[in-house]
Structures are given as C-alpha cells and as structure tokens.
Amino acid sequence: MLKVCLNGSRTASEHAGLPVTPSQLARSARAAVEAGADAIHLHPRGSDGTESLLAVDVAAAVSAVRQACPGVPVGVSTGLWITARDVSARRELIGGWVVLRPAERPDFASVNLSEPSALELAGILHGTGIGIEAGVWTTRDAQLLLAAGIPGLVRVLVEIIGVRPDHAVAEADTILKELGDPGVPVLLHGEQEACWPVLRHALGLGLDTRIGLEDTLSGPDGDKVTGNHDLVRATLNLR
Template structure:
C-alpha cells in the first residue's frame, strides 16, 4: 500500500500548494489517487486554517475527500500538539466523533504511542468504530506495543522522525527488529531528509509506505515538487 499524506501540520508558508480547506483536500486527494495512491491521510483544519479535532471540521474534510475519492481508505491525525498537549481536551474532542455519519467518519486514525494516554485514546476510537494506526517512533515505542496491546489496531506506523538520513535505515531496522510481528500490517516511512531513503527501504522489505507534503517538500533527487500527486508518481516509480 502506498498512502498519500496530504498536508500534516505544515502551513502555506512552507508550500503554496498545501491543501487546507475541505475543497483543497478533495482536489489534492483525487490527484494523488489518480497518480497511484492506495490510501489517504490528512489533518483536518478549522475555519482559521489551524489543525482541528472538532467533529464538524473532521466531518467536513472527510466527507469532501470521500466524495472525491469513493472507496479509498482514509485516515486522520490525533497528534497531541493539535490541542496544545492537553490530553483531556483531545480525548473529549475525539469522543465527539461518535456522532459522525459513515461518510463523515474516518476509517482509521493515527495514535502516537509516545504521547500520554495513547492506549486510552485508541480505546475511544475503537468504541466509535474507527480503526487505530499505532504510531511507533522509537524502539521504546515498539517495546511498549509488544507489552501492551492497542485496542482496535489495524496497522502499525513505523515512523522515522528526527533522524539524520544516513542513520535512517539503521534506525528503521532497529525498530522493526524490536517490534517483531505485531499481527497487523506495518507501514514504514520517514520524514524530511530521511523520507526517500526510508521509502526505498520499505519497498525493498515489501512493506507499505507513504509519501506526501506532510513528509517532504522535495522529490527523490531534492527537486521541488508541485504537490502530492508529483510525490506519489515519484514514489510509485521507485517502488516499481
């Protein structure tokens, strides 16, 4: 599986084509899927352009993308930074997703195991009928996942973050080795300068991976890119 991560926590100052509104997300999603993406990940925004976990903002983004890309699996973030690291506020907002209609509800949401109350948050998502992607950033996260099951887990995201590109593959292998077989699919990806080395490694290992403006603003040779579709096309070529 190749997932397109459309926007992340980035702003328009970082890339002029970054999608924020539901309409922009729908256009970028359609272009990414037409370029070969098998799944989508996005960060819904409020009217002020800031990331949001409000049910109304999640519903607007998800329903717009579903209409543009019917049948494509779709996930969102629950990053704790979205609520300024307020654990209770995040839990309360995610509980509010239970009212979402099927066309407004994401298929899955990422939960970073390095963040407080991650397992509890996974339980809230599972109770709302939303799958959980367990975000594993370190060998410590991997050890935690081995010791404590995550409710509703449908996938493990091994995410190489804050690692120099020359060390990224070794770090990925260390995490994968500590993780073992989690019983669900693994998606391996990196960000910034580590993005492309890790994507190549994921392809070599036969693992799912992801690409998009959330992870990088440059192509595999460091060239600027127009948007998510261009990144997906480059990733597909490398995977082949």
C-alpha cells in the same frame, strides 16, 4: 500499500500546493489517487487554517475527500500538539466524534504511542468504530505496542522522525527488529531529509509506505514538486 499524507502540520506558506480547506484536500486527494495512491492521511483544519480535532472540522474534511475518492480509505491524525498537549481536551474532542455519520467518520486514526494517554485514546477511537494506526517512533513504543494488545489495531506505523538521513535506515531496522511480527501490516516511512532513504528501504523490504507534502516538499532527487500527486508518481517510479 502506498498512502498519501496530504498536509500534516505544515502551513500554506511552506508550499503553494499544500491543501488546507476541505475542497483543497478533496482535489489533492483525487489527484494523488489518480496517480496511484491507495489510501489517504490528512490533518483536518478549522476555518482559520489551523489543525483541528473538532467533529465538525473532521466531518468536513473527511466527507469532502470521500466524495472525491469513493472507496479509498481515509485516516486522520490525533497528534497531541493539535490541542497544545492538553490530554483532557484531546479526549473530549475525539470522544465527540461519536456523532459523526459514516461518510464523515475516518476509517482509521493514527495514535502516537509516545504521547500520554495513547492507549486510552485508542480505546475511545475503537469504541467509536474507528480503526487504530499505532505510531511507533522508538523501540520503547514497539515494546508498549507488543505488551498492550490494542483493540481495533489495523496497522503499525514505524515513523522515523528527527533522525539524520545517514542514520535513518539503521534506526528503522532497530525498531523493526524490536517490533517483530505485530500481526497487522507495518507501514514504514521517514520525514524531512530522512523521507526518501527510508521510503526506498521500505520498498526494498516489501513494506507499506507513504509519501506526501507532510513528509517532504521535494522529490527523490531534491527537485521541487507541484503537489502530492507528483510525490506519488515519483514513489511509484522507484518500484
């Protein structure tokens, strides 16, 4: 499975093709799916362009993308930085997603196990009918995942973040070894300079992976890309 990560925490000033508004997200998602993406991950934004966990903003982004890409799974972030690391605010906002209608509700949400109250958050999402993607950044996260038995777990994201590219593959293998077989699909990806080395490793291992402007602004040879669809095509050309 190849997931496209449309925007992440980036700002529009970083790349002309970065989608921010619901209509931009919808167009970018459709182009990426037409290029070969199987699933979509996005960070909803408020009217001021900043990341948002407000139900109304999640609804606007998810419903627009669903209309543009019918039948394609859509997921969102729950990163604690979105609420300036306010755990209570995040809990309240995501608890408010219970009002979302089916077309507005994401199929899954990523929960970073390194963040405080991650297991509590996973329970809230599960109770709302949203699947859990467990973000595993370290061997400690892997141990927590294996011990916790998270309900509603649909996928494990092994995410290589803030690691030098020459160390990234070894770091991925260390985490994967600790994780073993979690009983659900594993998606392996890296960010920034580690993106392409880790993506190639994921393809070599036969694991799910992801690509998009959240993870990198350049193709595998360092060339600039016009948008998420270019990155999807470049990934599929590596297979």
